[in-house]
Amino acid sequence: MFFTVSLYVALAIFVFGLVFKASAWFRYRLSPAAADISAAKRVLAAVRGIVRTVFSAKILTLLKVLLLEVLLQTRTLRESRLRWWMHFLIYVGFMLLLLMHALEKIVSAALFSDYYSTVNPFMFLRDFFGLMVLVGVALAVYRRFFMKLPRLQTAAMDQYAIIILAVIMLSGFLLEGIKITSHTRYQEMVEAYGDAGDEEELKALESLWVKEYGVVSPELKGPFEDEVLEMGRGLNESCITCHSRPQWAFVGYGVSRAVAPAAVGLDKAGLPALLWYLHFMACFIGLAYLPFSKMFHILTTPLSLLANAVMDRETADPLNVATRQIMELDACMHCGSCTLRCSVGISFEAIPNRNILPSEKVGALKAWVSGKTLDQRGLKLLQEGLLLCTNCLRCTGVCPAGINLQELWLDAREAVLQKGMPEFLLLSPLSLYRGLMRGSLDEDRYAAPARLATDTIGNTFKEIDAQNQTFDPAALDKDLVKHLGESPLSSTFKYCFTCQTCTTACPVVHNYERPWEALGLVPHQIIHSAALGLSDLVYNAKMLWLCVGCYQCQQQCPQGVRVADVLYELKNRAFKKVKAMKLLV
Amino acid sequence: MNFAIFRCCPTSIFLKQYESSTDAILRKLGVDFIDIKEFNCCGYPLKNIDFKAYVLSSARNLALARRRNVAILTFCNCCYNTIKHVLHLLREDAALLGDINKTLAGEGLQCTPDVTVLHLFEALYKEIGIETIKAKLVHTFKDLKIATHYGCHLLRPADIMQFDNPIAPTIFDELVEATGARSIPWNTKLECCGSPVWGVDDDLSMDLSAKKLDDAALCGADFLCSACVFCQLQFDRVQKIMIARRNIPKALPSLLYTQLLGLGLGIDEKELGVAQNEVDGTGIRRFMV
Numbered sequence: 001m002f003f004t005v006s007l008y009v010a011l012a013i014f015v016f017g018l019v020f021k022a023s024a025w026f027r028y029r030l031s032p033a034a035a036d037i038s039a040a041k042r043v044l045a046a047v048r049g050i051v052r053t054v055f056s057a058k059i060l061t062l063l064k065v066l067l068l069e070v071l072l073q074t075r076t077l078r079e080s081r082l083r084w085w086m087h088f089l090i091y092v093g094f095m096l097l098l099l100m101h102a103l104e105k106i107v108s109a110a111l112f113s114d115y116y117s118t119v120n121p122f123m124f125l126r127d128f129f130g131l132m133v134l135v136g137v138a139l140a141v142y143r144r145f146f147m148k149l150p151r152l153q154t155a156a157m158d159q160y161a162i163i164i165l166a167v168i169m170l171s172g173f174l175l176e177g178i179k180i181t182s183h184t185r186y187q188e189m190v191e192a193y194g195d196a197g198d199e200e201e202l203k204a205l206e207s208l209w210v211k212e213y214g215v216v217s218p219e220l221k222g223p224f225e226d227e228v229l230e231m232g233r234g235l236n237e238s239c240i241t242c243h244s245r246p247q248w249a250f251v252g253y254g255v256s257r258a259v260a261p262a263a264v265g266l267d268k269a270g271l272p273a274l275l276w277y278l279h280f281m282a283c284f285i286g287l288a289y290l291p292f293s294k295m296f297h298i299l300t301t302p303l304s305l306l307a308n309a310v311m312d313r314e315t316a317d318p319l320n321v322a323t324r325q326i327m328e329l330d331a332c333m334h335c336g337s338c339t340l341r342c343s344v345g346i347s348f349e350a351i352p353n354r355n356i357l358p359s360e361k362v363g364a365l366k367a368w369v370s371g372k373t374l375d376q377r378g379l380k381l382l383q384e385g386l387l388l389c390t391n392c393l394r395c396t397g398v399c400p401a402g403i404n405l406q407e408l409w410l411d412a413r414e415a416v417l418q419k420g421m422p423e424f425l426l427l428s429p430l431s432l433y434r435g436l437m438r439g440s441l442d443e444d445r446y447a448a449p450a451r452l453a454t455d456t457i458g459n460t461f462k463e464i465d466a467q468n469q470t471f472d473p474a475a476l477d478k479d480l481v482k483h484l485g486e487s488p489l490s491s492t493f494k495y496c497f498t499c500q501t502c503t504t505a506c507p508v509v510h511n512y513e514r515p516w517e518a519l520g521l522v523p524h525q526i527i528h529s530a531a532l533g534l535s536d537l538v539y540n541a542k543m544l545w546l547c548v549g550c551y552q553c554q555q556q557c558p559q560g561v562r563v564a565d566v567l568y569e570l571k572n573r574a575f576k577k578v579k580a581m582k583l584l585v
Numbered sequence: 586m587n588f589a590i591f592r593c594c595p596t597s598i599f600l601k602q603y604e605s606s607t608d609a610i611l612r613k614l615g616v617d618f619i620d621i622k623e624f625n626c627c628g629y630p631l632k633n634i635d636f637k638a639y640v641l642s643s644a645r646n647l648a649l650a651r652r653r654n655v656a657i658l659t660f661c662n663c664c665y666n667t668i669k670h671v672l673h674l675l676r677e678d679a680a681l682l683g684d685i686n687k688t689l690a691g692e693g694l695q696c697t698p699d700v701t702v703l704h705l706f707e708a709l710y711k712e713i714g715i716e717t718i719k720a721k722l723v724h725t726f727k728d729l730k731i732a733t734h735y736g737c738h739l740l741r742p743a744d745i746m747q748f749d750n751p752i753a754p755t756i757f758d759e760l761v762e763a764t765g766a767r768s769i770p771w772n773t774k775l776e777c778c779g780s781p782v783w784g785v786d787d788d789l790s791m792d793l794s795a796k797k798l799d800d801a802a803l804c805g806a807d808f809l810c811s812a813c814v815f816c817q818l819q820f821d822r823v824q825k826i827m828i829a830r831r832n833i834p835k836a837l838p839s840l841l842y843t844q845l846l847g848l849g850l851g852i853d854e855k856e857l858g859v860a861q862n863e864v865d866g867t868g869i870r871r872f873m874v
Contacts, residue, residue: 148691148692148693149692150691150692151692341622341623342625343594343625343626344625344626344631344642345625346625346638346641346642346645347628347631347635347638347641347642349637349638349641349688349691350635350637350638350641351634351635351638390594390595390626390630391594391595391598392594392595392597392598392626393597393598394597397597406598425634426784426785427633427785428630428633428634428785429629429630429633429780429781429784429785429815430630430634430784431783431784431785432595432630432780432783432784432815432818433595433784434784435783435784435785435787435790435823436595436599436783436784436818436822436823438784438787438826439826450784450785450786488674488677488678489674507776507777507793508782508789508793511789511792511793511796545785546782546785546786546789547781548737548777548779548780548781548782548793549632549633549737549738549781550737550741550776550777550781551737551738551741551742552737552741552776552777554741554742555741555742555743555751562742564742568632568633568636569636571633571634572633572634572635572636575633575634575635576635
């Protein structure tokens with residue numbers, strides 16, 4: 001009764017979760033293409049797209065992907081053999097257990113007329129499949145907690161997945177082991193299936209089961225006489241048609257030997273029943289929680305692989321691209337492949353923003369699209385993470401779920417930038433990628449974010465009216481002078497005698513008729529202002545932000561001032577300063 | 586020398602032909618190379634933002650190359666400049682090296698600043714040699730006038746790059762002339778292409794490019810030739826955008842040096858990706874003999 005009720009409760013939660021999660025794919029959006037389009041229209045577009053694909057030549061591609069990438073997981077294999085084995089053992093082992101053992105009444109009994117979980121090969125196979133899963137789980141633990149994988153992040157979700165699998169498997173094996181030793185269970189079997197004989201016969205049969213089948217009897221202990229065993233063997237003839245020797249359940253049998261000394265007590269204490277509850281409850285919790293956990297990838301990852309194999313941003317219905325993108329967020333199983341291969345992942349060690357790492361960015365995006373309010377700091381960190389990307393395409397290339405991460409970043413970047421928070425990384429060559437894509441963006445949406453960053457810089461760091469203002473020496477940035485003096489490259493600023501060679505050599509200065517108006521300060525003035533500690537004046541200067549880093553100034557400086565390197569240093573400091581500011585949205 | 590080829594980040598989306606053409610000419614010239622898939626961004630864009638992130642990026646690549654005992658071979662000036670600059674910093678500053686290695690130890694890596702870093706041109710010019718290249722040519726170019734664009738980061742700062750004379754370099758010109766083309770003199774040869782501010786201030790960026798494109802055309806160039814991912818993106822993709830936005834009557838196509846040399850070596854045009862360039866460069870065929 002309890003079993004049935006909890007099964008149906010778990011199933012109901014599972015189905016509800018499935019519907020709820022899948023509906024989100026049509027309700028949320030990242031790309032502007034799906035703005036103000038109802039979920040129903042998106043569902044229709046998806047159905048239309050799927051039907052069209054299935055009834056076209058693309059079905060062949062789908063079948064190929066299904067075989068190679070979904071079933072054989074060639075994408076994982078390409079990245080790491082260890083991970084492939086880990087995943088293969090868990091997924092194949094668990095699937096077979098599910099079909100043969102969990103669904104035995106539906107599947108096994110239908111396929112095999114002589115199916116009994118206690119006869120071979122089923123008895124052996126159950127342990128074999130279970131062991132596969134356990135070894136896979138052990139590999140996962142090893143990978144997550146013992147291997148030195150750079151910047152691999154393990155979240156509560158990953159730990160949960162490992163724990164739930166481990167609990168299901170271990171409780172199963174423990175249950176099996178204790179049932180082998182259980183005298184109560186033995187008696188139940190005798191009563192149910194045996195032809196009750198006299199006391200002597202029963203004793204003989206029990207002796208045989210103690211000797212050869214691992215039962216721990218409270219009364220009977222070996223050694224037994226051969227005649228008694230021989231008699232038992234005769235009576236056992238009818239038993240062996242439904243019960244193989246438990247040694248075949250090699251893991252469970254191992255457990256039974258380990259617990260044998262305490263078996264009588266454990267049996268009396270009702271441990272088999274307790275373990276049985278633990279075992280099926282763990283399974284039901286796993287089932288109910290599946291749509292909300294990383295295990296949801298069992299369903300979504302194949303979907304993502306299939307969809308991405310046949311969908312092309314250029315030709316696909318933009319509504320379907322929008323839907324696919326949200327579904328892809330669910331297809332991420334947080335394996336960390338992308339983060340391990342991320343081109344800028346290493347910068348996380350210097351700039352501790354987890355959103356730099358693609359695997360973590362997916363999580364933040366998931367929260368953001370579902371309308372969970374990221375606070376201003378959270379959104380700012382997401383924005384920085386989205387911009388701190390060199391668009392190398394590697395994350396997309398290595399993702400075992402085939403998620404088009406590159407496209408996600410592209411759309412998310414634009415969507416977050418339109419929120420109107422200044423992003424100063426746009427004033428660095430990280431803007432190149434956005435610039436190269438400007439054709440695909442609306443003119444104003446393209447230009448506004450960089451303008452906002454520039455204007456914010458202008459409003460934050462104040463210009464000085466040098467003609468009419470006297471400086472307060474206390475207001476000068478002595479830290480800056482000290483810092484520059486200590487840096488091996490920048491300390492050369494001291495040799496500047498303001499000959500203006502750097503300014504004469506600068507191609508940016510050359511570009512303007514009235515450079516001091518366009519740029520605020522020109523290079524030699526920047527060096528001079530920095531030497532005076534006028535940091536606001538320096539950070540305010542457009543010249544600093546428009547320096548192309550061509551090193552003409554430095555190459556030509558007669559004094560050996562590393563002009564370009566000083567400018568980089570100043571820009572680094574300016575970045576730190578604006579980052580620390582409380583920003584208005 | 587064993588090389589690990591260092592593939593610059595934007596190439597995978599925007600300049601695939603630089604990768605394929607480089608691979609093709611190296612194979613043709615019998616240069617063995619490996620790919621280290623753990624390599625990360627050289628750190629060039631991070632240099633503007635955070636010194637440690639910048640140094641760490643290159644240091645990690647150096648450590649990876651050291652572990653495999655290979656030299657790093659780059660085909661991008663900015664990668665070349667960045668890795669070499671960081672190598673220099675780490676050699677000079679033991680405290681910095683110690684600090685960086687403490688971080689790298691977290692993933693079982695150690696950086697020793699004794700790795701060789703070569704630009705593709707150094708491999709071609711110094712390791713293989715002009716004569717060997719000439720001997721392998723199956724086509725040469727006739728009456729072809731090329732404006733060589735060295736790119737800032739190949740040459741400067743010269744005390745660290747030590748690639749060529751920063752004021753009157755010749756290596757690139759010699760490499761171009763080895764193919765039978767003529768390297769023409771032009772005034773703005775050593776100026777910035779404008780790429781570093783593309784996306785930051787597109788007008789400035791286009792101004793800088795236009796100045797060079799106009800000058801090269803005025804000096805009679807049939808093609809520009811570049812040696813850097815970012816310069817090529819600027820002269821190719823950005824020029825394409827400029828043509829649309831600034832009503833430029835005549836484009837000046839830019840070829841990668843690897844495409845030019847590859848054609849001379851008889852490599853299939855498809856592999857060299859000439860047709861993938863945004864500004865049509867297929868006119869180069871007219872000059873081939």
